[in-house]
Amino acid sequence: MNLFAKQQYLEEKFNDLHFEFYEEIDSTNEKCKELCRKKYIDKWVIIANSQTKGRGRYGRTWDSQAKNIYISFATANAFVHDIVTLNFYLGVVLYRTLIDVFPEIQTHLTLKWPNDLYFNDKKLGGILIENVDNELKWIVVGMGINVYSGENEIPNTATSLQMQEIKDDNVRVRIIERLLHNVYLTNREEDYRELFWEYCRKTQYNVYRYTKHNEIHAGIAQKLHADGSMTIRDTKGQQIHLQI
Ligand code: BTN
Numbered sequence: 001m002n003l004f005a006k007q008q009y010l011e012e013k014f015n016d017l018h019f020e021f022y023e024e025i026d027s028t029n030e031k032c033k034e035l036c037r038k039k040y041i042d043k044w045v046i047i048a049n050s051q052t053k054g055r056g057r058y059g060r061t062w063d064s065q066a067k068n069i070y071i072s073f074a075t076a077n078a079f080v081h082d083i084v085t086l087n088f089y090l091g092v093v094l095y096r097t098l099i100d101v102f103p104e105i106q107t108h109l110t111l112k113w114p115n116d117l118y119f120n121d122k123k124l125g126g127i128l129i130e131n132v133d134n135e136l137k138w139i140v141v142g143m144g145i146n147v148y149s150g151e152n153e154i155p156n157t158a159t160s161l162q163m164q165e166i167k168d169d170n171v172r173v174r175i176i177e178r179l180l181h182n183v184y185l186t187n188r189e190e191d192y193r194e195l196f197w198e199y200c201r202k203t204q205y206n207v208y209r210y211t212k213h214n215e216i217h218a219g220i221a222q223k224l225h226a227d228g229s230m231t232i233r234d235t236k237g238q239q240i241h242l243q244i
Contacts, residue, residue, distance in 0.1 A: 096199075101175055208220065217234065
């Protein structure tokens with residue numbers, strides 16, 4: 001299914017948002033920031049079929065070949081006391097979105113703290129949050145989800161929904177629709193908290209992955225704190241406090 005064929009459907013469904021669709025763009029985050037600085041701030045939703053300069057966290061590049069999901073939108077940072085916590089909450093929103101659309105993948109899906117989405121042991125999606133202004137009042141949230149990438153198109157540490165046998169023609173539209181619903185529905189502190197604790201309950205005493213000295217380690221989640229930090233028990237039984 002061509003995502004652009006559904007443009008009108010999304011525009012009608014979320015008629016207070018301003019969508020821009022691009023076949024190819026440098027980065028949806030860049031475009032979104034540029035538009036927000038001009039007008040409307042919280043109303044833009046930028047969606048692209050591919051990116052030429054897709055960016056990841058820590059200044060990394062984000063592989064952005066055609067047919068995955070590249071989406072950016074702006075949101076107010078008014079209800080969460082810092083960007084760190086917001087980062088974590090949005091990870092939970094993304095995680096929750098995929099489970100809403102495909103309940104059957106729940107046992108395979110995890111968030112690698114703070115907000116990398118993993119399918120089994122492979123990266124499926126990520127989030128890049130950037131400021132629109134210097135006051136952290138408005139932020140742009142960019143999400144990338146590997147949908148149709150093939151084995152030869154992404155690093156072997158990553159995966160896509162198609163590689164995991166999720167081949168529904170409408171995958172991208174269904175995810176975007178649910179994502180926007182969840183983002184705008186949960187744009188209140190109490191809703192974020194509810195999602196946060198729901199995820200927390202699920203991860204308690206579960207194996208959890210985290211990165212330390214550039215290596216991925218597994219530990220047992222002990223506690224997810226309200227500020228997004230997490231206490232882990234590592235394989236030697238030691239408690240580690242992970243901060244974003
Ligand atoms: C990560 O490093 O895990 C975050 C990846 C975020 C990628 C998305 S794709 C849409 C938006 N535009 C970008 O240039 N980056 C984000």
